[in-house]
Amino acid sequence: MSSWRQIGVVVEVNLRNLRHRVGGSLVIACGVATSVGVLISVLALGEGYARASAGGGSPDRALILSSRAWSETTSLIPSDAVPGILSEPGIARDRQGRPIAQAEVLAQVQVSSRDGGPRVNLRLRGTGATVLSLRPEIHLIAGRMFRPGLHEVIVGRAAELRYAGLGIGARVSFQSSGWVVVGSFASAEPSLLESELLTDAKTLLSASHRSGFQSITARLADPNSLKILQAALKADPRQRVEVRRESDYTQENSLGWRVGLDALAVLIGGTLAVGALFGALNSLYTAVNARALEIAQLRAIGFGAAPVLISVLAEALLLSLVGAGAGALGAWLLFSGRITSMMANDASGQDMAQMAFALKVSPALMAIGLLWGGLIGLAGGVLPAIHAVRLPVARALNAVV
Amino acid sequence: MRYLPLIWSGLRRKPARTLFTLLSIVAAFLLFGLLQGVDSSIRQAVSRGRLDVLVTASPGGLPLPLADLAQIAAIKGITAVTYSASFLAQYQSGTPAVGVMAVDPDPYFALFHDTITTSPAALAAFRATRTGALVPRGPARERHWRIGDPLPLHALSAPKRDGTSDWTFHIVGYYDTPGNRDSNAGLVLMRYAYFDAARLLDPGTVQLYVERIADASQAGAISTAIDRRFVSSGAPTHTDTERATAQAQLAQLGDLDFFVRAILAAAFTSLLLSTSTTLMKSYHERLSELAVLKTVGFSDRGVAGLLVSEALVLGLIGAPTGVLLAKLSFDSLTAAKMLIGVSLPGLLFVVAIAGALVLALIVALPPAWQVRRLSIVQALGVR
Numbered sequence: 001m002s003s004w005r006q007i008g009v010v011v012e013v014n015l016r017n018l019r020h021r022v023g024g025s026l027v028i029a030c031g032v033a034t035s036v037g038v039l040i041s042v043l044a045l046g047e048g049y050a051r052a053s054a055g056g057g058s059p060d061r062a063l064i065l066s067s068r069a070w071s072e073t074t075s076l077i078p079s080d081a082v083p084g085i086l087s088e089p090g091i092a093r094d095r096q097g098r099p100i101a102q103a104e105v106l107a108q109v110q111v112s113s114r115d116g117g118p119r120v121n122l123r124l125r126g127t128g129a130t131v132l133s134l135r136p137e138i139h140l141i142a143g144r145m146f147r148p149g150l151h152e153v154i155v156g157r158a159a160e161l162r163y164a165g166l167g168i169g170a171r172v173s174f175q176s177s178g179w180v181v182v183g184s185f186a187s188a189e190p191s192l193l194e195s196e197l198l199t200d201a202k203t204l205l206s207a208s209h210r211s212g213f214q215s216i217t218a219r220l221a222d223p224n225s226l227k228i229l230q231a232a233l234k235a236d237p238r239q240r241v242e243v244r245r246e247s248d249y250t251q252e253n254s255l256g257w258r259v260g261l262d263a264l265a266v267l268i269g270g271t272l273a274v275g276a277l278f279g280a281l282n283s284l285y286t287a288v289n290a291r292a293l294e295i296a297q298l299r300a301i302g303f304g305a306a307p308v309l310i311s312v313l314a315e316a317l318l319l320s321l322v323g324a325g326a327g328a329l330g331a332w333l334l335f336s337g338r339i340t341s342m343m344a345n346d347a348s349g350q351d352m353a354q355m356a357f358a359l360k361v362s363p364a365l366m367a368i369g370l371l372w373g374g375l376i377g378l379a380g381g382v383l384p385a386i387h388a389v390r391l392p393v394a395r396a397l398n399a400v401v
Numbered sequence: 402m403r404y405l406p407l408i409w410s411g412l413r414r415k416p417a418r419t420l421f422t423l424l425s426i427v428a429a430f431l432l433f434g435l436l437q438g439v440d441s442s443i444r445q446a447v448s449r450g451r452l453d454v455l456v457t458a459s460p461g462g463l464p465l466p467l468a469d470l471a472q473i474a475a476i477k478g479i480t481a482v483t484y485s486a487s488f489l490a491q492y493q494s495g496t497p498a499v500g501v502m503a504v505d506p507d508p509y510f511a512l513f514h515d516t517i518t519t520s521p522a523a524l525a526a527f528r529a530t531r532t533g534a535l536v537p538r539g540p541a542r543e544r545h546w547r548i549g550d551p552l553p554l555h556a557l558s559a560p561k562r563d564g565t566s567d568w569t570f571h572i573v574g575y576y577d578t579p580g581n582r583d584s585n586a587g588l589v590l591m592r593y594a595y596f597d598a599a600r601l602l603d604p605g606t607v608q609l610y611v612e613r614i615a616d617a618s619q620a621g622a623i624s625t626a627i628d629r630r631f632v633s634s635g636a637p638t639h640t641d642t643e644r645a646t647a648q649a650q651l652a653q654l655g656d657l658d659f660f661v662r663a664i665l666a667a668a669f670t671s672l673l674l675s676t677s678t679t680l681m682k683s684y685h686e687r688l689s690e691l692a693v694l695k696t697v698g699f700s701d702r703g704v705a706g707l708l709v710s711e712a713l714v715l716g717l718i719g720a721p722t723g724v725l726l727a728k729l730s731f732d733s734l735t736a737a738k739m740l741i742g743v744s745l746p747g748l749l750f751v752v753a754i755a756g757a758l759v760l761a762l763i764v765a766l767p768p769a770w771q772v773r774r775l776s777i778v779q780a781l782g783v784r
């Protein structure tokens with residue numbers, strides 16, 4: 001019999017025997033399922049966070065902050081400098097020749113979660129009605145746009161889903177005044193913006209007694225005009241601002257937590273994997289010993305060592321892949337699409353208020369989970385497989401089970 | 402005690418299996434220790450917040466006028482008030498950011514006298530030197546910052562009027578935080594007067610006020626009185642006890658609590674399943690042995706006791722070992738500067754041992770129950 005056929009036969013016989021070893025098989029599958037499920041869940045947390053955090057940034061837009069400001073909250077652009085900046089080349093213009101750009105200013109409001117948690121801070125962004133053309137991925141889903149000069153806000157969908165008191169008609173307190181929610185908006189992709197409340201910039205400026213805007217977001221005339229805009233602003237001695245591509249800025253901001261969460265996923269998933277590994281070792285050793293007579297008989301009639309070894313590995317791999325699949329499925333069922341929230345940070349570590357986002361269990365994560373589970377299975381199967389090969393044939397044949 | 406050899410031989414019957422079961426118990430309690438360590442540190446940080454100290458800040462995240470100080474001090478029940486403004490800075494590029502807090506020296510040290518201390522000479526130097534800075538003793542020693550050295554810091558969120566973000570200080574002394582080794586780790590104290598004169602953004606403002614009150618039971622009433630004073634001032638405030646403020650700040654971290662609990666539940670269920678299956682399997686194999694024990698005169702309870710004891714020994718060795726490994730991990734991460742502020746309370750070992758006890762009981766009971774119904778004759782016949 002060729003070696004491939006030998007392998008095939010022994011593996012098949014072994015797998016058919018599995019039903020006699022339900023307990024041990026369950027231990028392997030459940031151990032791996034737990035490790036893979038937890039790994040994928042925490043990775044999904046990091047993935048959802050990174051997508052939403054970077055999602056608000058587009059390569060077609062430029063973010064203008066004052067020189068050496070690391071984030072919007074620490075930037076200051078005086079109101080009288082704004083028209084000059086908006087007239088620079090590189091910024092896209094609409095049909096009337098007006099620049100598609102908006103000077104913005106930031107503050108925060110406090111809300112509580114729908115599930116009764118403590119109060120947290122949400123971003124209140126002062127922008128303009130032009131925000132819809134500036135950020136075409138955003139659209140109103142209910143109500144209407146805020147009007148300038150009035151204490152009106154519109155609410156992002158993620159914020160409205162997660163926090164209480166943000167329905168249309170509700171009032172949000174800011175600077176001792178109740179600001180009315182007149183509409184809600186959503187973004188086509190997950191975005192930090194969906195966790196914010198938007199209002200009119202000048203109204204917010206006067207309500208918060210600020211002397212200047214914090215940023216200007218502008219649509220680039222075409223993706224290459226960033227350099228033109230940068231050069232023009234650097235050449236103008238009156239302007240002390242810096243320009244960068246908005247997607248670069250949000251990408252930088254998203255890294256901090258993502259790295260931390262991925263590390264956490266590996267740490268916790270890894271510890272559970274070690275536990276699963278020992279459970280697998282236990283079960284597989286027991287399985288091999290239970291099969292001692294069967295293996296001895298196979299060896300006696302001429303089957304080689306390799307098929308026996310591979311049969312044990314195949315058992316380990318199959319059970320762990322089943323477990324990994326179950327864990328991945330469980331993570332997907334429990335967590336995919338679930339909305340959670342975390343503190344969003346900018347690149348310098350400053351708190352940017354809460355960001356509500358959905359966990360995303362992507363196919364890539366499921367694949368990582370299966371690979372992780374398979375590795376655990378293989379690692380757990382090696383020693384028992386070698387043990388199986390080393391079983392003394394004659395003694396096993398004589399032994400009483 | 403005289404049954405120890407029996408228990409020991411039971412465990413040694415399949416040494417590999419015993420070892421692996423032990424190691425999976427260690428792994429599960431390692432995870433428990435890691436997650437609980439973070440959780441306890443968070444709780445500790447919150448409970449350090451006092452109930453007779455109030456914190457006043459703007460709910461809109463905006464700066465508060467320094468002029469409010471006099472009005473706050475005039476409110477009944479307040480015995481002391483001070484203020485601060487903070488920003489992040491970098492000592493050298495590539496190193497982690499350092500927090501800088503601008504304060505008024507004497508009121509600050511007076512109000513926080515039970516959490517932060519410094520020598521009278523250092524305080525006097527701080528008072529006298531406009532660009533003076535007090536640095537925490539431990540971090541200063543690691544970074545080789547000595548008294549008299551200049552300290553140039555590049556602010557990440559506090560540009561200056563001269564167009565740069567480079568602030569130069571002169572170290573005039575150290576401070577200590579006796580009750581808490583990790584509090585304000587790395588926070589540099591500077592003079593508010595210097596900060597306000599040189600900064601570009603929001604001059605004449607502070608980030609928060611801190612008030613000490615005579616009677617902690619009046620905290621709610623006094624907080625409301627402060628907020629009422631400024632509600633129509635253009636810079637409304639929100640005041641809460643120091644502890645409630647710490648709790649709110651932690652809430653900002655996010656939904657972690659749910660995940661921690663879910664992960665712990667998953668880990669423990671998995672462990673329970675693994676250990677109980679292993680034990681039950683060992684019982685089936687030892688059927689004839691257990692029958693012999695019963696024949697020799699062991700009561701049902703005695704045999705059950707043996708099984709429970711075996712599980713107990715595994716748990717009592719494995720659980721504290723896992724927690725100990727967690728503690729060692731935290732200690733080494735802290736020593737390698739990758740982590741601050743996490744410490745495992747000794748209570749955790751007690752909890753681990755209790756957990757091991759419960760685990761042993763739960764896991765050994767089903768087989769122990771089946772022993773009662775074991776028919777000796779049947780069992781002796783099994784080969």
